[in-house]
Amino acid sequence: MTALAVRDLVAGYDPALPIVRGVSFDLAGGAILALLGPNGAGKSTLAKAVAGLVTVVSGSIHLRGTPLGDVPAHARLRRGLGFVPQTDNVFAGLTVAENLAIAAAILPRAGRAGRIAAMLTLFPDLAAARRGAAGRLSGGQRQMLAMARALIAAPAVLVLDEPSAGLSPKLVGVVMARLRDIAATGVAVLLVEQNVRAALAIADHALILVEGRVAHAGGGATLRDDPAVAALYLGGRHAA
Amino acid sequence: MIAQILVDGITSGAMIGLGAIGLTLTYGLLRFANFAHGEFATWGAYLALLVAGAIGPADPLGPLTFGWPLLAALAASMVLTALLAAALDGVLFRRLRRHGSAITLVIASFGASLALRSALEFGFGPQPWYYTRDIAMTVRLGPGMRATWDQLAVLGLAIVLMLAMHLLMTRTPLGRAMRAVSENPDLARLAGIDPARIVRVTWLLGGALAASAGVFLGVTVQLRPSMGFELLLPLFAAAILGGIGSVPGAMLGGLIIGIAEAASVPLAGAQYRAAVAFVVMLAMLLVRPSGLFGGRGG
Numbered sequence: 001m002t003a004l005a006v007r008d009l010v011a012g013y014d015p016a017l018p019i020v021r022g023v024s025f026d027l028a029g030g031a032i033l034a035l036l037g038p039n040g041a042g043k044s045t046l047a048k049a050v051a052g053l054v055t056v057v058s059g060s061i062h063l064r065g066t067p068l069g070d071v072p073a074h075a076r077l078r079r080g081l082g083f084v085p086q087t088d089n090v091f092a093g094l095t096v097a098e099n100l101a102i103a104a105a106i107l108p109r110a111g112r113a114g115r116i117a118a119m120l121t122l123f124p125d126l127a128a129a130r131r132g133a134a135g136r137l138s139g140g141q142r143q144m145l146a147m148a149r150a151l152i153a154a155p156a157v158l159v160l161d162e163p164s165a166g167l168s169p170k171l172v173g174v175v176m177a178r179l180r181d182i183a184a185t186g187v188a189v190l191l192v193e194q195n196v197r198a199a200l201a202i203a204d205h206a207l208i209l210v211e212g213r214v215a216h217a218g219g220g221a222t223l224r225d226d227p228a229v230a231a232l233y234l235g236g237r238h239a240a
Numbered sequence: 241m242i243a244q245i246l247v248d249g250i251t252s253g254a255m256i257g258l259g260a261i262g263l264t265l266t267y268g269l270l271r272f273a274n275f276a277h278g279e280f281a282t283w284g285a286y287l288a289l290l291v292a293g294a295i296g297p298a299d300p301l302g303p304l305t306f307g308w309p310l311l312a313a314l315a316a317s318m319v320l321t322a323l324l325a326a327a328l329d330g331v332l333f334r335r336l337r338r339h340g341s342a343i344t345l346v347i348a349s350f351g352a353s354l355a356l357r358s359a360l361e362f363g364f365g366p367q368p369w370y371y372t373r374d375i376a377m378t379v380r381l382g383p384g385m386r387a388t389w390d391q392l393a394v395l396g397l398a399i400v401l402m403l404a405m406h407l408l409m410t411r412t413p414l415g416r417a418m419r420a421v422s423e424n425p426d427l428a429r430l431a432g433i434d435p436a437r438i439v440r441v442t443w444l445l446g447g448a449l450a451a452s453a454g455v456f457l458g459v460t461v462q463l464r465p466s467m468g469f470e471l472l473l474p475l476f477a478a479a480i481l482g483g484i485g486s487v488p489g490a491m492l493g494g495l496i497i498g499i500a501e502a503a504s505v506p507l508a509g510a511q512y513r514a515a516v517a518f519v520v521m522l523a524m525l526l527v528r529p530s531g532l533f534g535g536r537g538g
């Protein structure tokens with residue numbers, strides 16, 4: 001079944017000036033969709049609209065067949081949507097363990113400890129730093145914690161906004177490998193990225209968003225093998 | 241004399257700390273300075289007077305001036321004032337948060353403060369009230385150091401309440417969620433927390449703790465319609481001193497303000513007592529605006 005279906009989505013911060021202007025796509029469980037595009041194209045706005053943080057003007061978002069229109073942001077994790085924002089994506093003043101416990105709180109009591117343990121196995125760096133403040137983590141560890149927080153309730157769809165931003169090339173590789181593993185378990189991954197090469201290396205499909213509209217859609221491999229397309233929309237810098 | 245200053249300062253500082261917890265939490269969560277917060281203390285004190293009066297007289301507890309009815313009235317008044325605070329938010333502030341600006345909210349809280357105070361003045365008159373006319377018995381704690389038994393009882397109760405609040409914030413899922421929303425409301429929503437629920441709980445807790453401060457002030461001093469309003473400046477000073485949003489900060493800030501106020505009386509004269517909180521607050525804002533506990537979430 002389609003895990004995430006977005007139809008003719010128009011969304012933005014001011015209804016008179018929509019940022020996302022009619023975007024449609026389908027994302028199946030186990031697949032990775034890369035959402036690419038130049039700065040200011042509306043990628044983050046689209047991701048936030050899916051998460052419920054930005055007003056949807058028209059169009060629809062369906063999560064596993066259920067419309068999300070009237071579902072408030074705080075209820076979407078329960079419905080199976082995990083979201084990792086681009087910035088401020090951990091509670092810096094809380095410990096790593098508290099960050100995990102917060103998201104685990106939506107699970108049945110008996111299942112919480114098991115899921116937290118599973119996350120610490122998936123991201124071993126976090127286990128050692130469990131009792132420390134999340135604000136003290138390195139950039140990479142922070143990203144891992146944010147991903148663990150979004151994954152702890154075993155969502156059907158994971159949306160990430162530029163998880164590679166600010167990370168060293170080596171860490172980018174680690175994050176992308178993790179995403180590949182996560183998708184392999186059946187999770188649908190919507191990956192917003194500036195790092196075109198890293199995103200296309202793992203994506204099954206890709207959308208290029210320009211000024212709030214889909215300028216190009218295709219298989220990840222097609223874009224990978226045809227740098228000209230990426231260069232056309234993204235500038236040669238990333239695609240080269 | 242220094243020892244006596246400490247005793248008086250710590251007692252009144254504990255009350256300031258209790259009142260400042262609610263102020264710092266609502267400020268941290270909603271980014272709004274609630275000028276009506278002091279009235280929760282006043283209403284708490286008068287509601288306890290009504291409840292204790294309705295229960296009727298009873299023998300005082302040991303060397304204290306009051307009996308079990310005032311303790312029951314304290315509990316009842318904390319519940320009622322909690323509901324009053326939550327209702328004030330639901331009826332007034334919540335709507336303004338949606339449509340108004342920050343300054344509208346502050347002005348509205350000033351208006352609410354006036355209305356709440358006037359209602360008490362209308363009902364009880366401007367004259368002071370007392371929970372009891374008994375003379376408080378004092379106890380010698382050390383050389384040059386005396387306290388009334390009432391003061392010690394109030395201090396003990398205040399410490400219990402602060403400890404309970406601290407444990408709630410640090411050890412329970414609810415406290416964790418409160419700190420999360422205060423630090424990053426959007427991220428809290430993404431993590432499955434309903435901020436509206438946390439806001440409601442925060443008003444309930446802040447109202448209840450302010451009520452306790454009012455009752456304690458009534459026990460150790462007296463009840464007047466302006467008692468909470470006069471407490472407002474020390475409350476803000478304590479909240480800012482401790483760092484906005486920080487519960488331990490508010491408690492420590494309260495103690496510092498209480499002791500500074502008590503120390504100012506022999507040093508500068510009683511007429512300058514009220515200015516002390518203001519001076520300490522200004523100094524803190526100039527030196528370290530984020531407060532002792534560094535501000536949000538702690």
Ligand SMILES: Nc1ncnc2c1ncn2[C@@H]1O[C@H](COP(=O)(O)OP(=O)(O)O)[C@@H](O)[C@H]1O
Pocket residue numbers: 013019037038039040041042043044045046
């Ligand atoms: N909170 C906001 N309020 C108003 N406009 C915003 C806000 N965030 C982003 N925008 C605007 O929306 C447009 C798209 O931004 P964004 O979605 O962040 O793009 P991208 O993530 O593709 O770089 C930009 O013009 C930006 O200025």
Ligand SMILES: [Mg+2]
Pocket residue numbers: 043044045086161
């Ligand atoms: Mg962005």
